[in-house]
Structure formats: C-alpha cells, structure tokens
Amino acid sequence: MLKSSFLIILLLVLPVFVFVARTSSCPKSCTCSKKGGSASCRGALLRFVPVFPSYITKLYFSGNLLEIINASTFRNLEGLKLVYISLGQNGITDITADVFSNFRFLLRMDLSRNPKLTPAIAADAIAHINCLDFKQIILNRMIWSNEPTDLYIALSRFNIEKLEILENNFENLNMTLLSENLVQLKELRIGYGIISIIQPGFFQKLEILDLHYNRIQITKDFFGNETTCYFPKLVKLNLMANSIANINNLFWCLENLNFLRLNGNPILGVLNYTFLKLPSLEFLYMSNLGFRFNRIDNRAFQSITLKRLLFANNHFIFKYNIMFHFNETEIFRHSPKIDYLDLSGNEFPSIHVLEKMLSSLRSLSHLNMDNCQLITLPENLFLKLPNLSHVSFKDNRISSWNGHGVFGNQSSVRTIILTGNALSTINETLFPRNAFKHLSILSLGNNPFACTCSNVWFHNWIQTEKIIFENYPELFHCKTPPEKDGGMLKDAIPTHFECSNTDKELFTAVVTSLSLSGIVFVIIFSLIFKLRWYIRYWLFLYRVKKKGFSLISNGETDYKFEAYVIYCDNDLQWIRKKLLEKIENESGISLCIRDRDFEVGKVYVENIIEKMTASRRIILVISHDMVKSDWCLFESRIAQEKCLNMESDALISLMVEDVSEENISSSLRAFVNSASLSKFPTKEYDEGQFWLNLTKLLRNQT
Template structure:
C-alpha cells in the first residue's frame, strides 16, 4: 500500500511539472497559431495574407512563408494594442512596407526582416525612418539578397539604443562604415556571409563583437583611425573563411581589448614572428586553416596573454622540423591552457614532441587526435601538472606499456580519450592506479580488443569503477580471436578455470632456465677442469700417434735413457720426489737427471750435449721460476735444436705451475705455441696427467723426422 502511494505521488509530481513546462498550440484565427503556456499566450505564428487580431498576451509575432506582399499603413494596426517586443518577417513575398507601418509599435525590441528577397532595400530604408526607437535594441536584416547597403540606411537612428545589428547573408561587395555612425551604443555587428571585398569602418566606441567571416576579403581591414583605434573596446573578431593571404605584426595593432580572434579557413602560408604580440588582452586564437599553412616562424606565438590555441585541421607537417622550431614554438606563450592540434602530422621522434610541450606548464586541455601518433614519448606529460583533458582519438597507439613514464605521477587528469586507436589489451599495468583514480571519464571505444584472458582485469575493472566509460558497451567489441569478432566485450566472461591453466610460457621458462643452468654448469666445469681437459686431449693425441707409429718398440733400445729432464732448481723437489719416482718406479721409464747422472768433473755444456744424445726424448718442466732462470732459458735454446731435428713428438712439455705473462719469454712462448703440453694438477685429474705423461714417453717418433719451425 505504501509503495502504491509513493508511485501515485511520483506520477502526480511529474504531471504537474509537465503542465508547468509544456507549451500547447491554440488557434488564433484562420492563419495563425498561438504558442501558449499556462500563464497565457506568448508567441504567434502566422502565414496568411494579413495579420489578424491576436490575444493581448502575444508578445512575439512571426510571419513566415505567407502570401503577404504589402504591409500597408494599417497592416499592423491589430498589434498596437499589444506590448509586442519582437516582430519577425521571414520567407514571405513582401514587396512594399508603408512608411508608417511600424510607427505605433512602441515596445518593439527586436525587428527581423529575413529572407525577403523581393523587398527592395530602399523601400525598407523609408519604412525604418518611422520605426519607434524607444525600445529597439536588435535589428536583423538577413538573407535578403541585397546588393548594396545605402550609406544613409540608418540616418533616422539618431539617439538609438540599438546594441545588436545583423546584416548577414546578403550580397554586399563593399560597405562604408559611415552607415553605422549613429549606432553609438552598438556592441555587436555581424556582416557575415556576404561578398565583401572592401570595407571602410567608422569609429564605434562600444563595439565588442565584429563578425566578418565568409566574405571575400583579401587582407585584414584597417582598424586604425588617424590617432587611435576605431574599435577601442572590440573583444571578439572573426575573419574566418575569407581570402586573406597574409598577416603580419601590424594587422591587429589597433585592437587593444581584443580577446578572441578567429582566423579559421583563411589561406595564409606562413605565421610570422610577433603577429599577436601587440594584442595584450588576446586569450583565444582559432587558426584552423585547411591545408595552406606551410611555415611557422620561431616566435609566431609570442604573447603571454594567449590561453587557447586552436590549430586543428591544418594538416601542418610538425614532423618536418624545417617548417617550425619545436623548442621555441610555444616557448613565449607560457600561460596557454588549451591546445588543439588535431588532424595535423605530429613528429614520430619523441624528443621533438617532448620539446614542443615542455614550456606549457599551465596546460589543462591537450587535443592530439588524428595526428598519426604511434607512441607517446616517455616523460611527455610529466611537466603538465595541471592537465585535465587529453584527447588522443584516432591515432595508431597500440600499447600503453610505458604509461608510468609517460604520465608520471599525474593526478589532475579527468578526461582521457584513447578511442579509435590500435589498443588490443588493457591490463593492470596499462594505466597506473594514480591515473585511474583521478579520472572522471575515459573513452576507449572502437579499439580492436582481444577477447582473451589478458582482458580479464579490464572487464573486472569496468564492473567496479566509478569512472564514466564513454560509449560502453556498444563501441567496445572483440576483434580477436576470429571466432569472437564483432561480439560485445561485455559478453565475454573469462573465468578463473579458463584463464589459469598450465601456461605454455611456464614450460618454456622452465626449459630455458634448465638450459641456462646447464650451460652455466658446463662453463664452470670447463673453467675448473680446463687443465684436465687439456691433458685428456693430449692423451688422445698420444694414443692416436701410437696407433699411427712407424717404429717398433725395439727402436728405443738404441738410447740409454728414455728422456732427458730439463728443470730449474726451485722445482727439484717435485722432479726428484714425485716425477722421477712415478716414472721410473711405476712406469719403468728411465730418466736422465743432471744432478744424478752427469759425469763428475766435466763441464755442464759437455754433459748436456752428451746425455741429450743418449736420451730418446726431452722432458721440460716449466714454472714461473723456470721462466725467470737464465740458465733454464739457455737449456731451452739448446733443446730447441732437438725439436727442429725430430719434431714436436720428441718433447714432453709439463706445465708444473702456470707462467705469468710478465715472465713469459719469447722462446718459451714459441715452444708452447708450437708444441702441445700437459698441466700437472693434484686431486681430480691427477691420474689423467700421469697416464698422458707416461704414454707420451712411450710413443714412437714419427718417420721421417719433421721440423715444424
């Protein structure tokens, strides 16, 4: 019962509001209809051949598309009893208006003569001489196809209170401003959509708005008198869609109060330096020039008062730095808070784009739609601390992966338009939380969304966010995969079961990790066991050489010793106690050691020559001490002769301790580079060393001997 009463109450309130606000039509005679409100009639629309008597409450009368041809002396007598404040004649066939027709309309505030192409301007001029000027404030003489405006058209308007004059849509080719000399209180003058090629202004002290758009002016008119400005209070000027081909810094010097300047659709090729610098109050510039602008000089926007710059549809090549300077273009207008560069060609080089906007600290609105952007430069918006609206509609942006670097810590952004780009995935990292929390409205419509599990976060965010998502759900459709193309994004509902199977990427990651670990282990193994590996390679070569040998084992019986050992005194302990013991006691290899086997009393060189001849091979035990010993180096020079005669197989080189590069001599380097060697190492690999050493001393010499140097 309570619910029913509430509904009745709501319906009653709705009906009351409807009655109060809705207008209804009522007949006001055979050819008129009155537009009524509950308080009484307000408007009358007539289309007959005469004006009937209307209700007293009618305040506005429009006579449209009628057969009325003559407004005689008494044609408007039925209106004299009314407080008619607006009278409109539009699209009729009026040819004549009596000179006394308007004389008794003392409350008339707005007079409109529109689309009366059969009415001669001279006839209207005579009728206006008797119009009551007591209340008249707006005069509209539009679309009447008049070829000229008489200079004395408004001579009867002395002491007039007219504030607005509309002369749009006629065929004037020139106007002498003296026609408006009595409009001393006029604030708005509109001469749009004529064919003006010349205009000479008269001083109008209070004029604030001047409309000259859609004419044929070839240059900016002169706004200067001999001593000062013709329009000292002019705030808005429109020169849009004229044939103006040049603007320089003198074009607007006599407009000290100008705030809004509209230059849309003009044909200038170059924006020169300082063309707006004389306009100290200028705040708004519309430079929407379609495909004619080719060059912007460095300081064209040199004005600290400018707040809004509109340059959309220019198709200007900002991607060609020869046509403008990205560093200076906005440098001298730091107070700009609105920039529209839509439908131009912005640079793809991040540094150039960044340089353009960095001076605009106070920017609140930035529109870069249809500018061929592929990526936004990192740190582009970091400096724009007051930015509230960013429009990137209809570009080729495909990812927001670096959004944290693009937007920084911005918290002021309220409106973001990324519609009609190439964004397929929106995930948690696409836009950082600070941006999402500050937004009031976002538009991502008409992007080629992928309906995959990667979209799951975005779908959940849509359900819980308070941000207005423009165009959702109808402009948000799947593009991929093919089987879901055209489906609304809202109808795609990925579940946890679907979106959390074993990911093949995990398998790939594990395989790659194992492969990496294996490579690392191999590298470490090679590093640790490099000597053992060398020794193994050496042993394999020895075994191979044995199999390829040309002498029988009995040939060794021609030598008293299996090997002559060359070593330094510092390594004697290892040679005597380790090497000699192992080779002779365990392997049966007889070695010649100078401290044991040399003849006593004979000189050392003689002993070396004698026992080298008695030895089948030469063993050289190398170390840092060996490399530092001059005597050992001399021995190396001697045994090199054996190597030249019998080849590298006549040697067993043992690296007992690695030789530092600073101790490496040229003969030793030559010997090591041309002859394989084995390295001694205790622990793992030691047995490999002994096997390689023993087999080397047991192998046959190649036949015939080959010198390798």
C-alpha cells in the same frame, strides 16, 4: 425599443469578451509562454496576424504568408507592448511606410529571408518605427546585390546597437557611412557574402565585428592610422574564411580585443610578435589554414594573456626541415597562460617533439591531439603539466605506452579520450590504477579489442568502475580472434577459469617452442646483421632489374637536377645554409635534396633511384657522421651504378670535416678516390674561391 436595448448591451459586453480572449487564450496555430511573454507561430503558413494574449511582448512569426504588409496587417496587435517581432521568411514583397508606426515599444526586429523586399522599401518602413529606443535589426538572407546604404541612413534616427546582414551579395562595404549614421553601434555582423572592398570607418563603441565568409584581404590601415584607432572598444573580431594570407604587423591598437578568429584563411605562416600588440587577447582560433601553412617563428604566439589556442587541421608537420619551420622548445615558451590547446589534425613524426613543445605550458588544463598520427603517448608529459585535466588523443594509431612513464604515480587528469586508436589489449601496464584517483571519464570505444584472456584484467576493471567508461558497452567490440570479430566485448571475454586451464596447457608447449625458435633466430639474425648491407644492395639490384630502371646513360639526357646530394641528417644545416644558399639561390643551379625533393609516400629506394637518374652528377658530402651512416653508405653504393662508364666529373666529393682514411670504409674510399676531393676551407676568406670552383665544375666550365 427592445432591439435598441439589445444592441446597447452587445456593445457594452463585446469589449469584455475581447479583453477576456486576449488575456487568456493563445491562437490555435501558435504556442504562447506567459513566463517569457512570447508567442511563436513559426511555419504556421498564416495569411493574417491573429489576436494574442495581453502578456505577449515577443512575437515569432517567421515562415508564414504575409506578402503585403499594410496598416490592417497588425490591427490585432494593438494594445500589446511588443519589444520584439520576427517576420522572417514570409515572402514579403511590399511594406507600407507607416506600418510600424504604432509599435511604440519595439526594440528589436527580424526581417530575414525576404529576398523580394528591396532595401529602399525596407528602409522606408523601418524609418517610421515610433520608438526612439529601437536598437537591433536583422536582415539575413535578403540576397541583396547592392549595399543597403538607404538603410544606414534610415537607422540614423535610432540608437542602433546591433546590425546583422548575413548572406547577401554585395561586394562593397562602406564602413565610413555605417559609422557616421550608426554612432552607437556595438555589434556588426556582415558575413556569408562576397565582400572584397571595404572603405574603413571610425566606430567609437563597436565591440563585436563579424565579417566571416567573405573575400576580404585585411591591411594594416584597416584598424586605424598613426593618430586614430578605428575600433578602440573592439572585444571580438571574426575574420574566418576570408582571403587573408599575411597577418604580419596586421593587428595593432586593439587594446580591448579579447577574441580573434582567423580560421579558414590561406595564411602562410605566423611570424614573431604577430599578437604581441593585443594586450587583452585570450581566445585565438587559427584552424583549417590550408596546406600552404609552413612557418611558426619562435615568438609567433608570444602573449602574456593568451589562454585558448585552437590550431587544428592545419596539416603542419612538427618536424624542423626545409619545408616546415618551427622551434620545438620555443614555440609556446612565451605563452605561459595557455590553458586550452587544440593541435588536432597536424602531424608529429616524433613523440619527443611533442613533449618538448608542451613542457613549458604549466597552466594547461585541456589538450586535444586528435588525428595526429601518434603511435604512443609522450612520457613525463603529465608530470610536467600538473594542471592537465582533459586530454583527447582520438583517431590516432596508438597501440601501447609506458603507463608509469606517462602518468607517473599520481595524475590530475580527469578525462582521457582514446577512441578510434589501435588498442587491442588493456592492462595495468597502460593504466596503473594508483595514478588515477581523479579519473571520471575514460573513452576507449571503437578500438580493435582482443576478446581473449589478455583482456580479462580490463574486463574486470570495467565491472568495478563501469561509470567512468564512456559509451560502454555499445562502442566496445571485438576484433580478434576472427570468430568473435564484431561481437560485444562484454559478452565475448573468456572467464578467469577458462583462461587458467588454457595457460597450463600452453605453458609447456610455449617454453619448448620458444627455446628452439630462439636458438634458430639468434643464428639467422647474426648472419643477417653481418651481411645486412650486402643484402640491401642485392635487393636494390633485383628491383632495378625487375622494374627496368636504368642508371647508366652515355647519351644526351634532359636532367631535372644538376646534382644529387648524398649527406647525413646531421649535416642538413650546412646543406641548407651553405650549399643551397651558394649553389641554388646565388648561382641558380638546381640540386636534389632528399628532405625537400623526395616524393611523400613513395618507397625510399625508388625515390633514390628516380632522383639520381634525374641528376647529371653526384655530390658526396663527407663528414664524420656521414661515413658512419648506413643510409649514406647505401646511397653511395647506388651512386656507383650511376657513375660507371660516365665522365670523370660525374662524382664530386666535398669534405666538410677532416675525416682520416682509416675511418672510411674500403668501398666508400674506393668510390671517393675515383673523383677529385675538395675540402671545405676552414678560413672564411677562402670560401669564395671554393664556391666559384664548384660552380664552374657544375656548369662544365674550366
């Protein structure tokens, strides 16, 4: 009788203990948050699912050891209103069909990183989730070699809004089947795979499409046909790191597209109106396009909505020539709302080009120009960009600039980043104090500072406004003098008293030595200037003799070029549009053009010698600018060496402008007189005969 009473009491009390445990305690290997309603047992290596407090609605159970999941696995979760469960990286090999049937409130599930789980088993289990409001499924790193089409069908009974399948190994993507079964889909992420073939589909509600890091080559019909747009609600499109080379006439009918990422594609250029048919585009990412990118048309970025453009690390040289095409005044003229621009990792041979490029961006607030090989800052830029507040010129070669010319009397800039440049001395000439009323961050670390009296003003400024100097003092080190190399700037700057005494002692010696040096310098410089071209020519002959170059050859030679062209930079347009078009493109005769054929990084004179040696003839393009060009005269002197003892037609002179003999130097006149002189016709109908005669001459035809 007593035993029976005890059992009855135990049965009555036990549920109370279980209820108290569930409502108050968290398993030892896990952490719980009552505020967020979540429990995390990540990486606990548990082989079972413990009891959790009743307030838990989200369970993070990745990194455990639930290899086989059956009805008993989740017995301790009964009574919880779970809306999210993560079972990633559990080594799951099998899941029984009805294991999720008791999850009546489940909205999201993550089964990622369980590569032993087949698509068919996963689909069968997911199909039995007993909550029709189930919306999201994540299946990353499953390493599936076949597209999980069974999963699409299994998910058709739910109103799935998000499907994420990253890092898998199937090549085909059937978006027709996807769109037919997941009609409510708003977010689709299938990246880090090897997808190369896509069957298009109509996604009426899709807002986010992420296909990054695949092998996809998008074509125009991917987004729709003449009557139907396949992605009418698309807002974000990520095509990063695929195999897209041509984006001309690609983007259309995507009226709601706000975000477009094209980074890491082998795109060759951006042609006119590429993004004009995207009336909602604000964010455009086009970085890391590779070394083959070489063209930006005048209206390539035309958009009245574009606000953020990332065009970094494309190795594009912003200098118009045969190899790179762009217009410095037009490139951003038709993008008036850009407020964030990143041009880092490109090259600007002229700082004036940068000023012309950016002057029309009146809304610009953030500008990144890191690693652009700049040697100074563009003047007037801040005056023309009144809203510019953040600028970064990190990792360039900047050593100085005109502070008043760059910043004006007052600048709106708040953040200036100049770390990793060539700044040794900082003074008020660089940073006029009255121009920086809004400055809050100034980053100057990792520059080769001179810890001498020249930086006393800089040191005093730091002490006055230390709060604005980012990473001070840890990134501010001395480079000179040698005995202070590596020391901290804050400890190595001389005092004002030390610098005052030194200045007095040096003044007399400096004045005396400068006076004598100045006289000697003027005399030497005058002689050098007078004989400058004779000196260059002697140096050239010395190099030829020392390196063994041979410019004179009477024997048979295999030439790479039919002719080496001597011209001045101002005649480059005529060379490209006339000479190259008629002789190379139409007649197939190879010419050596220095702007195109010279090897980058090689000494200029060596380039001239090697290319002339590889050319059968010399073509001398004579114009008003050419006869005034010192470099052209220098090339002509070198060409004389090649033409000695050679055929009479080794030199071809083309006069593209009427230049009187008195305007031609005696040495050049003698050289020109050694060949027949052909004048470029002034009348267009005579040009045909001119090009025919030149072509015959180059082909040794009479």
